[in-house]
Amino acid sequence: MEPVVAPEAANDAVEATSGEIDLTVDLGRGLVLPNPIVVASGTFGYGIEYGDVVDVDRLGAICCKGTTLKPRIGNPTPRVTETPGGMLNSIGLQNPGVDAVVEKYAATWATWKVPVIVNVAGESVADYVAVTRKLEGVPGIAGIELNISCPNVGRGGLQFAIDAAAAGEVTAAVRRATDLPLLVKLSPNVADIRPIARAIADAGADALTAINTLSGIAVAPDRRKPLLGNIYGGLSGPAVKPVALRIVYEAAGAVRIPVIAIGGVTELADVLDFLAVGAVAVQVGTAIFADPTLPVRLVSQLEAECRRVGVASHRDLVGSAVPKRTAAASAKGVEYRP
Numbered sequence: 340m341e342p343v344v345a346p347e348a349a350n351d352a353v354e355a356t357s358g359e360i361d362l363t364v365d366l367g368r369g370l371v372l373p374n375p376i377v378v379a380s381g382t383f384g385y386g387i388e389y390g391d392v393v394d395v396d397r398l399g400a401i402c403c404k405g406t407t408l409k410p411r412i413g414n415p416t417p418r419v420t421e422t423p424g425g426m427l428n429s430i431g432l433q434n435p436g437v438d439a440v441v442e443k444y445a446a447t448w449a450t451w452k453v454p455v456i457v458n459v460a461g462e463s464v465a466d467y468v469a470v471t472r473k474l475e476g477v478p479g480i481a482g483i484e485l486n487i488s489c490p491n492v493g494r495g496g497l498q499f500a501i502d503a504a505a506a507g508e509v510t511a512a513v514r515r516a517t518d519l520p521l522l523v524k525l526s527p528n529v530a531d532i533r534p535i536a537r538a539i540a541d542a543g544a545d546a547l548t549a550i551n552t553l554s555g556i557a558v559a560p561d562r563r564k565p566l567l568g569n570i571y572g573g574l575s576g577p578a579v580k581p582v583a584l585r586i587v588y589e590a591a592g593a594v595r596i597p598v599i600a601i602g603g604v605t606e607l608a609d610v611l612d613f614l615a616v617g618a619v620a621v622q623v624g625t626a627i628f629a630d631p632t633l634p635v636r637l638v639s640q641l642e643a644e645c646r647r648v649g650v651a652s653h654r655d656l657v658g659s660a661v662p663k664r665t666a667a668a669s670a671k672g673v674e675y676r677p
């Protein structure tokens with residue numbers, strides 16, 4: 340049978356795909372992820388729980404469970420419910436507090452190759468700064484991810500993440516308190532992500548992560564009350580992916596710092612979609628509950644995909660779906676948002 344590819348082209352293809360594939364992601368301040376597949380906060384515990392099932396050192400990074408200054412017992416039950424294409428959770432940041440997290444886990448993290456990023460939550464700027472100070476300089480802690488989708492008690496419970504000034508203020512305060520790489524996690528529950536993303540970048544964040552869960556509720560089977568003990572829950576899973584894609588697309592277009600995508604990843608195609616809209620890395624969350632081995636398999640699959648399409652790094656796939664120029668504003672100066 341005749342060869343389907345001309346011999347020269349076949350040689351080129353072999354050359355392009357047979358070398359080492361570079362999957363590293365440089366987030367700045369010395370934090371270089373070995374690959375772009377990260378496990379999302381709240382869905383992989385402190386990593387240690389999964390040691391028997393997953394080779395954690397093959398992951399790009401671990402974002403641990405949300406950590407607060409004092410221990411928290413979390414929200415009343417029920418705390419989770421399934422939804423079409425996803426789940427609603429209202430765990431309420433149950434965690435043993437930063438001192439216990441450092442004491443119990445950091446020594447083990449220090450023996451791992453995989454960078455561990457501590458997800459930090461608080462109810463005031465002072466809370467975030469205090470937790471950060473306790474993490475600064477601890478061996479085994481590679482960076483901080485600020486969960487700013489928390490009520491700011493001093494401002495009548497308004498979430499930091501939905502207000503550009505508050506998001507910038509908490510980011511700037513934490514930036515002053517630490518030299519650790521600082522990631523800040525965006526909430527999708529906003530009308531326009533761009534001013535918020537810019538405020539966080541201007542305040543000195545090293546990277547953005549997007550998105551946290553979408554606010555939702557469910558109704559109890561007897562229809563006499565909302566189902567979740569906390570009434571409100573956060574929607575995650577495949578159902579949120581289009582929203583996450585849109586927010587990553589907009590945030591990546593608005594700032595110069597790297598954006599890490601989160602939301603509904605269940606297979607390689609999702610990873611490739613997020614890279615295409617400008618993400619440099621991707622976090623896997625809810626899908627881990629069904630299959631904790633998924634993130635490690637995605638690493639191998641992404642490497643194989645780079646070979647298949649003939650690129651030396653996944654970085655060559657980043658931004659492929661982003662138009663070269665932003666479309667001109669419409670005559671009315673507004674975009675169509677159904």
Ligand SMILES: Cc1cc2nc3c(=O)[nH]c(=O)nc-3n(C[C@H](O)[C@H](O)[C@H](O)COP(=O)(O)O)c2cc1C
Pocket residue numbers: 379380381382404405406428430432458485486524550551552574575576577579601602603604622623624625626
């Ligand atoms: C049970 C559960 C707990 C979570 N806990 C946290 C948390 O402590 N801090 C945080 O920033 N995000 C938390 N998240 C949000 C996830 O990290 C992620 O942003 C979100 O679930 C969207 O990704 P996914 O669709 O892949 O799950 C949690 C999500 C779930 C499902």
